[in-house]
Amino acid sequence: MMTEPLRILVTNDDGVDAPGIKLLEKIAHEISSDVWVVAPSGNQSGVGHKFTLATELSLDQRDRKTFAIDGTPADCVAIGMTHVLKDKPADVVLSGINRGQNIADIVHCSGTAAGAREGALQGALGIALSQSMDFSNEHLIEWECSERHGVAAIRSIIENHRNQDIYYNVNFPRCAADDVSGIELVPHQRFSTSAFEYYPSDNEGHFFVTILKTPTPLDDDADCVRLLEHNAVTVTPMKLQQTDFEAINALDGKLSLAD
Structure with missing residues (x-):
């Protein structure tokens, strides 16, 4: 008996041309x-699960199965599932592959x-994927x-997924493909404090919100250490509830409420 192939929706936050x-x-x-x-028309890195509410958006059809939206990854998945693919929503939503790791509280x-999370909220299997890089050299990233x-x-996640109330966060290490130590199920690192802080601009009266350093200590069994120090492909199941x-x-x- 013939079975229909999985319907896969691909999105990202770096933009449809990344x-x-x-x-x-x-x-x-x-x-x-x-x-x-169905992906953002431009870079939407760091927007989290933002929806572009009370603002008109446009859908640009690039080819028969490729669309760009001037919105966020969450916008793209919601529109992809409820409009572009409304007659047959995707079974799997793949989000990425992000330029740089998405680990810990980040x-x-x-x-x-958020793209994978919205996919799961829409009823699909959501998988976020990121390629680790050295942010001290932002012009160098290897996809090997x-x-x-x-x-x-x-494929391994698809074949073993059972819990409909989770999505997955996957990170690939920055090493030669032959040097990967394996694939590991790990928790995400809970930092001791937020990694985000104030950074002054050279322009008077202006500043940046950025990450200057990684909060410590780090758990040897969580995603930061396993990915960055042990060259593991890390997989973290994330709860929707x-x-x-x-x-x-x-x-x-x-x-x-009594006094």
């Missing part, structure tokens, strides 16, 4: 013949992670690990 999404589209075509792309502001191991990593039920039970009956 090299990482071109690589991810190529990888997706090795997994399925039914691949669609996932909270990641547009790449993603290119060599991307198909296997994605963010409620702390232990806190609900611990606080039950203790909160009051």
Whole structure:
């Protein structure tokens, strides 16, 4: 009996013309013949799960299965699932491949992670993918690990995914493909404090919000160390349900509006 191929929707936050999404589209075509792309028309890095609300957007059809939206990754997935593919929404949403790692608490502001998260919220299997790089040399990024191991990593997640209330955050190390130590399921690093802080501009009265240093200590078993020091392809299952039920039970009956 013939079965239909998986329908895959590809998005990213670096923009529809970024090299990482071109690589991810190529990888997706090795997994399925039914691949669609709906991605931001320009760079949307760091926007998190922002939606462009109360503002008109436009949909630019680049070819039969490629569309660009002047919005965010979350916009793209929502429109991809409910409009472009409304007659048959995607089974899998792949977001990336991001230029630079998305690890630790940085996932909270990641547009790449948001693309996968919105995919999962829309009912698909969401997978965010990022290629690690050395940010001290922002002009140098090697895609070899993603290119060599991307198909296997994605297929492995698809074949073993069971929980509909999660999405996955995948990072590829910055090393030669032959030097990858393996694929590891790891928690994301919880920093001791936020990594974001004030940085003054040379222009008077202006400043930047940036990451100057990595908060420490780091957990040897979490994504930062396993990816950056052990050359592992890291996979972190992320929950959609963010409620702390232990806190609900611990606080039950203790909160009051009485003076």
